[in-house]
Amino acid sequence: MDLLEQIGTLGGFNYTIVYDSFDRARFIRGIGFTVSLSLACMVTSIVGGLVLALLYHVRGRPTKMLIEFFVSVFRNTPPLVQIYFFFFGLGTFFAQTFGGGFVVSATAWAMVSLTLFIGALNTECFRAGVQAVPEGYLEGAKALGLRPWVIIWKIVIPLAVRAALPSLTNNLVELIKATSYGYAIAVPEILYVSHQIWADELNVIEMMSALFVTYFLLIGGLIYLMRTLEQRMTLPGYGSN
Amino acid sequence: MLSAVAVLGMTSVAPAQADKLADIKKAGVVKFGVKADIKPWAYVDSAGKHIGFEIDMAQHVAGKLGVKADFTTVTSANRIQYLQQGKIDVILATLSDTPKRRKIIKMVHPNYFGDATNVLAPKGTKLKTWADLKDSVLCGVQGSFYNKPFAKEYNAEVKAFKGPPEAIAALKQGQCQAFLFSDQILRIQQETEASLKDYVLPFEPRDSDLWALGVNHGDKDASLAKLLSGIVKDLHKSGKLLEMAKPHGLAGNPYLRAHANK
Amino acid sequence: MNAIQPSDPSLWKIVRPATFIFGATAVLYLTGYIGGFDWLRSHSLMLGALSEWTPSLAQGFLLDIWLTIASGMIGTVLGVIIGYGSLSKSEYLRRVIWLCIQFLRNTPGLVFLFAVAFATPYQFDIGGTTIPFPPEAKVIFCFSLKISANIAEIVRGAVNATPVGQWEAGITIGLSRFKIFRLIILPQCLPRMVPPWMNIMALFFSVVPIASLIGIEDAVTYAGLAISSEDTSTLIMPFYLYVLTWFFATAYILQEATRFLEKRNEEKTS
Numbered sequence: 001m002d003l004l005e006q007i008g009t010l011g012g013f014n015y016t017i018v019y020d021s022f023d024r025a026r027f028i029r030g031i032g033f034t035v036s037l038s039l040a041c042m043v044t045s046i047v048g049g050l051v052l053a054l055l056y057h058v059r060g061r062p063t064k065m066l067i068e069f070f071v072s073v074f075r076n077t078p079p080l081v082q083i084y085f086f087f088f089g090l091g092t093f094f095a096q097t098f099g100g101g102f103v104v105s106a107t108a109w110a111m112v113s114l115t116l117f118i119g120a121l122n123t124e125c126f127r128a129g130v131q132a133v134p135e136g137y138l139e140g141a142k143a144l145g146l147r148p149w150v151i152i153w154k155i156v157i158p159l160a161v162r163a164a165l166p167s168l169t170n171n172l173v174e175l176i177k178a179t180s181y182g183y184a185i186a187v188p189e190i191l192y193v194s195h196q197i198w199a200d201e202l203n204v205i206e207m208m209s210a211l212f213v214t215y216f217l218l219i220g221g222l223i224y225l226m227r228t229l230e231q232r233m234t235l236p237g238y239g240s241n
Numbered sequence: 242m243l244s245a246v247a248v249l250g251m252t253s254v255a256p257a258q259a260d261k262l263a264d265i266k267k268a269g270v271v272k273f274g275v276k277a278d279i280k281p282w283a284y285v286d287s288a289g290k291h292i293g294f295e296i297d298m299a300q301h302v303a304g305k306l307g308v309k310a311d312f313t314t315v316t317s318a319n320r321i322q323y324l325q326q327g328k329i330d331v332i333l334a335t336l337s338d339t340p341k342r343r344k345i346i347k348m349v350h351p352n353y354f355g356d357a358t359n360v361l362a363p364k365g366t367k368l369k370t371w372a373d374l375k376d377s378v379l380c381g382v383q384g385s386f387y388n389k390p391f392a393k394e395y396n397a398e399v400k401a402f403k404g405p406p407e408a409i410a411a412l413k414q415g416q417c418q419a420f421l422f423s424d425q426i427l428r429i430q431q432e433t434e435a436s437l438k439d440y441v442l443p444f445e446p447r448d449s450d451l452w453a454l455g456v457n458h459g460d461k462d463a464s465l466a467k468l469l470s471g472i473v474k475d476l477h478k479s480g481k482l483l484e485m486a487k488p489h490g491l492a493g494n495p496y497l498r499a500h501a502n503k
Numbered sequence: 504m505n506a507i508q509p510s511d512p513s514l515w516k517i518v519r520p521a522t523f524i525f526g527a528t529a530v531l532y533l534t535g536y537i538g539g540f541d542w543l544r545s546h547s548l549m550l551g552a553l554s555e556w557t558p559s560l561a562q563g564f565l566l567d568i569w570l571t572i573a574s575g576m577i578g579t580v581l582g583v584i585i586g587y588g589s590l591s592k593s594e595y596l597r598r599v600i601w602l603c604i605q606f607l608r609n610t611p612g613l614v615f616l617f618a619v620a621f622a623t624p625y626q627f628d629i630g631g632t633t634i635p636f637p638p639e640a641k642v643i644f645c646f647s648l649k650i651s652a653n654i655a656e657i658v659r660g661a662v663n664a665t666p667v668g669q670w671e672a673g674i675t676i677g678l679s680r681f682k683i684f685r686l687i688i689l690p691q692c693l694p695r696m697v698p699p700w701m702n703i704m705a706l707f708f709s710v711v712p713i714a715s716l717i718g719i720e721d722a723v724t725y726a727g728l729a730i731s732s733e734d735t736s737t738l739i740m741p742f743y744l745y746v747l748t749w750f751f752a753t754a755y756i757l758q759e760a761t762r763f764l765e766k767r768n769e770e771k772t773s
Contacts, residue, residue: 022393072751072755072758075709075754075758076705076750076751076755076758077709077747077750077751077754078708078709078711078712078750079709079710080713080715080716080723081712081726081746081747081750082747084727084743085740085743085744087411088410088743089739089740089743089744090740091414091416092410092413092414092740093740094414095413095415096736103414103415103416105416106400106411106416173609176611177609177610177612178611179611180611180612180614181713183716184403184716185411186380186400186401186411191611191613191614191617192401195318195383195401196383196388196389199318199384199388199401200388200389202345204621204622205621205622208614208617208618208621208622211614211618212606212610212614212618215611215614216606216609219609277728278731280732284731284732285728285732286732287555287556287559287732288558288559289562289728314718314720315718316718319718322621323625323718326624326625327624327625328625328638403716403727404727404731406727406730407727410736410739413736435734436734436735436736
């Protein structure tokens with residue numbers, strides 16, 4: 001028995017991801033996939049949420065109602081059914097209407113579904129954030145003759161994001177957790193990969209523990225980063241010091 | 242190593258009973274784990290009732306045991322776990338009798354159906370021989386015993402879904418080049434399902450395997466296993482199994498035909 | 504305090520989508536039931552198929568609702584207890600509880616559910632009696648724990664927002680810490696805790712369908728069975744949309760009720 005095998009089978013457990021190169025490779029690939037899927041969806045859902053929140057505040061009633069409807073739909077429907085709808089429903093529809101070459105991968109659908117779902121949650125928290133920007137700042141900016149775009153970019157967005165950071169952190173944690181929905185459509189994220197491994201090696205408990213640790217570290221890391229960001233961005237005199 | 246973990250798993254979750262057969266007779270019901278999405282072996286009608294060849298077989302077995310049959314829907318991924326945990330008494334769910342599985346559960350002999358491994362692909366597929374599967378993308382079902390070996394042998398990516406309907410839906414979209422699954426099931430479904438008429442099985446089947454009823458190892462299930470063995474033997478001998486297969490269009494199975502009335 | 508009148512327009516707004524959606528569902532099913540499903544299929548395959556499968560889908564949907572309610576009730580009680588524990592004077596207990604809460608909150612529902620489903624037996628044999636532990640119970644066990652972690656956080660936050668004077672008043676009249684919590688602090692916190700609580704319930708109602716991945720026969724499982732049984736690609740989207748509208752209608756009620764209560768809380772404090 002070489003060293004890795006000794007470590008991996010300590011205590012009667014069977015951590016094939018330690019000593020088996022095939023399993024180890026796919027487990028690491030799975031972690032990488034979860035991380036990149038999370039990062040990509042973070043970017044899209046934050047940008048999307050911010051854009052919609054801004055539109056909500058500057059546009060009229062019809063836009064407001066449309067955005068409210070969008071947020072309402074994605075918050076009040078199960079993400080699992082959303083992802084099934086996209087992959088099995090829309091996916092089949094696209095494949096049939098546009099013929100042979102046009103295939104949207106499962107990963108792409110997972111991104112679409114997660115972006116819309118978390119984007120809706122983000123819209124809510126950025127909306128509250130934009131609302132929290134003090135009127136005085138906006139009036140001052142207008143008095144200085146700043147153009148609307150500059151006001152939005154340099155004043156509203158930074159302040160809104162700052163106010164929304166706590167709930168945004170919650171949403172991003174939800175996002176990392178929600179990447180596990182990809183399991184249902186064979187997206188090779190960490191849960192799917194772990195299931196493959198335990199189905200082959202019959203080491204459920206070992207893979208479960210590995211999964212717990214992985215998510216704990218990923219989410220813990222995210223929360224730490226967001227807290228650091230929060231501290232860096234604190235305005236003196238605002239929030240709890 | 243595998244058996245050590247398996248035994249660990251079994252002893253920590255197996256319910257403590259004196260004799261499974263006695264418990265079944267006392268309860269008046271035998272719990273079968275069956276599939277719900279494999280037409281015509283085991284599927285459901287719009288009222289949610291289980292129907293199919295394996296269901297008919299299960300009803301017959303229950304009758305011979307003198308009890309009622311209770312059906313729990315299982316998937317390839319959870320059927321062994323359900324049996325080990327005691328949620329079901331018998332697996333009757335297109336279960337292939339492999340050496341790896343024999344270490345964990347008891348396969349009832351004689352087997353009751355003959356099968357092999359194959360793929361389903363669209364008509365214009367470029368796949369002509371098994372070797373063409375190298376570096377390919379395949380759809381599969383979670384829990385199939387050939388997923389990992391084929392992934393390793395051909396360096397292929399196997400996208401495993403919950404069940405055949407999901408895998409076939411993905412195949413139809415073009416998410417994969419072919420669907421790796423049971424030869425018999427693919428064959429029958431391609432022949433009977435209208436939506437699969439532009440699909441073919443491009444290869445000759447390989448790695449024949451046989452299906453069996455599954456029960457737990459150990460003394461508790463020994464008498465049950467013995468009784469089931471006798472019932473299956475009788476089903477072959479009397480030709481009744483072949484008879485049951487006819488209305489479901491499965492009477493052409495070579496294994497069934499070879500063992501009927503013997 | 505303003506009592507809610509029966510004719511209150513905001514109440515009607517809360518249930519409007521639900522009445523419309525479930526009303527349409529009932530009409531669809533009855534049309535098929537009375538007129539014959541095959542007749543309905545001949546006019547519209549989609550409407551006929553949806554109509555015929557409605558009872559099975561509804562049965563699954565009711566299971567989803569039941570699982571949410573059961574997990575919610577147990578999780579809430581558990582959460583209040585854990586929340587009380589997180590206020591403990593003992594640093595050790597606080598740390599342990601914090602760790603448990605972090606673990607439960609930061610694990611994906613699906614991962615935790617798989618862990619519970621695989622690692623726990625089908626029944627418990629204690630003494631001479633056998634207590635069954637079917638998959639539904641495992642789902643409730645799993646979600647109760649997760650919900651309790653969220654509720655504990657809400658309780659902790661609400662209690663921390665209560666003026667310290669309340670605690671001190673309780674001490675001066677000689678009440679134990681637990682009695683102060685139960686009789687003085689908690690009743691004051693309740694109105695403030697209801698909107699976040701409803702948010703949690705709505706959140707978990709949207710998460711419950713993952714139970715279909717461990718074999719629970721809920722709405723999503725039946726939708727999948729219906730689709731594979733019908734074997735017609737054009738029915739995939741209609742079936743999932745059908746089920747989605749039911750979830751939407753129900754969750755919307757929770758969402759709007761939360762908003763309504765939040766507004767009332769604001770009015771009371773302003």
